[in-house]
Amino acid sequence: MTQHFPTRQLRFFLTAPSPCPYLPDRFERKVFAHLPLTDGPGVNDSLTQMGFRRSQNIAYRPACESCMACVSVRLPVADYVFSRSERRALARNEDIERSVVEAEATMEQFDLLRRYLVTRHVDGGMAEMSWPDYVAMVEDTAVRTHLVEYRIRADDGGPGDLVACALIDLMGDGLSMVYSFYDPEQTRRSLGFFMILDHVAQAGLLGLPHVYLGYWVRGSDKMDYKARFSPIELLRPEGWARVNSREILNASRG
Numbered sequence: 001m002t003q004h005f006p007t008r009q010l011r012f013f014l015t016a017p018s019p020c021p022y023l024p025d026r027f028e029r030k031v032f033a034h035l036p037l038t039d040g041p042g043v044n045d046s047l048t049q050m051g052f053r054r055s056q057n058i059a060y061r062p063a064c065e066s067c068m069a070c071v072s073v074r075l076p077v078a079d080y081v082f083s084r085s086e087r088r089a090l091a092r093n094e095d096i097e098r099s100v101v102e103a104e105a106t107m108e109q110f111d112l113l114r115r116y117l118v119t120r121h122v123d124g125g126m127a128e129m130s131w132p133d134y135v136a137m138v139e140d141t142a143v144r145t146h147l148v149e150y151r152i153r154a155d156d157g158g159p160g161d162l163v164a165c166a167l168i169d170l171m172g173d174g175l176s177m178v179y180s181f182y183d184p185e186q187t188r189r190s191l192g193f194f195m196i197l198d199h200v201a202q203a204g205l206l207g208l209p210h211v212y213l214g215y216w217v218r219g220s221d222k223m224d225y226k227a228r229f230s231p232i233e234l235l236r237p238e239g240w241a242r243v244n245s246r247e248i249l250n251a252s253r254g
Contacts, residue, residue: 012031013033015029015031020067028062031060035058035143041143041144043059047059048171054141056141071234072212073227074240075211075232075233076231076232077209077210089190092190097150097151097153097160098149099151100146103145103147104147105135105137109147112163112183114129115184119184145170145178146168147165147166162183163182163183163186165182166180166195171208171212173208174212175203177195180192182195
């Protein structure tokens with residue numbers, strides 16, 4: 001796919017060094033640009049294919065001086081065959097209904113996010129996220145964005161309990177999972193794992209070739225889950241390349 005975007009509308013900036021949230025005793029820097037109000041979706045598509053991620057109306061990419069541990073990863077949908085364990089994860093959640101909703105924040109979503117952060121990421125950079133912060137994360141966008149809500153099917157036919165939610169960008173060549181969160185008490189369901197599998201299935205139904213997962217961080221235990229999906233593609237200096245998931249997990253541990 002030819003990459004093109006109006007470079008005259010983009011100015012790139014470099015952040016100051018700050019402690020890395022993934023690897024101890026390291027510092028991170030990012031290069032970022034503000035997405036333009038005109039042709040925001042097209043620009044975001046091109047930048048994502050080049051390894052950028054979106055946060056509100058900003059596209060960013062790691063630019064650390066002495067570390068290249070962060071690697072963009074995506075799943076090739078057409079060749080993806082669910083493993084036995086993945087099929088079991090889907091089956092465990094057959095009683096969950098998904099619904100695509102507008103990118104509009106609700107207090108129900110925010111309450112679920114707070115429970116998720118307090119339990120799973122109490123020391124993370126988002127731990128102190130406020131309601132206005134969440135509204136901005138969801139609604140400040142110039143691209144094709146939506147939310148996917150996952151609810152346990154209610155016996156009375158009404159809306160069930162919200163147990164997971166994903167913020168998704170619809171791109172020309174796939175679905176980009178911007179951020180997802182879930183009920184931390186529903187451990188048996190493996191909801192984070194399930195949401196990724198569900199988006200592989202949904203991308204297939206839409207005829208989209210990729211699901212973008214953001215960054216796999218070599219050496220970070222909390223990010224190893226991204227490398228467990230197979231087949232998987234990593235963005236290397238020469239372009240996107242398919243690799244063996246076991247190979248990169250072994251490299252990470254070594």
